């Protein structure tokens with residue numbers, strides 16, 4: 636299982652976060668969460684810090700400002716941060732689980748060339764957690780987060796009676812931003828911007844495994860494992 640890359644993609648409410656934690660743990664993969672990667676990148680940056688990509692210069696402070704204001708960082712900048720991080724992974728033997736990236740076809744177009752610098756096509760697997768919009772909506776309506784690490788707990792029969800986070804034991808709170816309209820917007824964004832990545836990846840001869848994301852956490856996890864194991868991960 637040396638040096639493989641799994642890219643996990645799923646709509647809001649697909650349980651992607653939970654499956655990512657399980658998979659990384661079970662398969663001893665390095666879990667690369669791009670939002671956390673950016674957060675780390677921004678730690679202790681000063682006004683003068685720039686990243687040069689091609690001929691263009693990107694101010695870290697400016698990217699941080701966008702990020703903190705809920706705007707997306709520029710695609711080229713994120714691609715470079717991911718590339719840098721994947722480069723470091725090459726010195727280790729563990730496979731990598733890429734979570735939360737790419738989110739748009741444009742990001743994928745920027746990401747794939749550098750992914751292919753580090754991995755053979757046959758070593759990259761995209762796992763898509765397939766959950767219908769009705770189901771997503773229902774699960775998201777009752778989503779909670781833990782107060783300590785903000786682990787997201789979606790609404791499933793086996794999480795319904797939880798009052799503390801199964802990972803760190805902190806109390807769960809309801810996520811206020813998740814009114815149905817917000818969720819519908821996020822689902823639409825996913826459908827229009829993120830889902831087309833799957834076809835793009837296939838056009839680049841990268842394997843996409845579509846996994847039925849409906850069922851209990853362990854049902855879905857077994858399906859995910861079937862796919863990764865048939866990929867020798």
Ligand SMILES: [Zn+2]
Pocket residue numbers: 781782783784785786800801802803804805
């Ligand atoms: Zn937690």
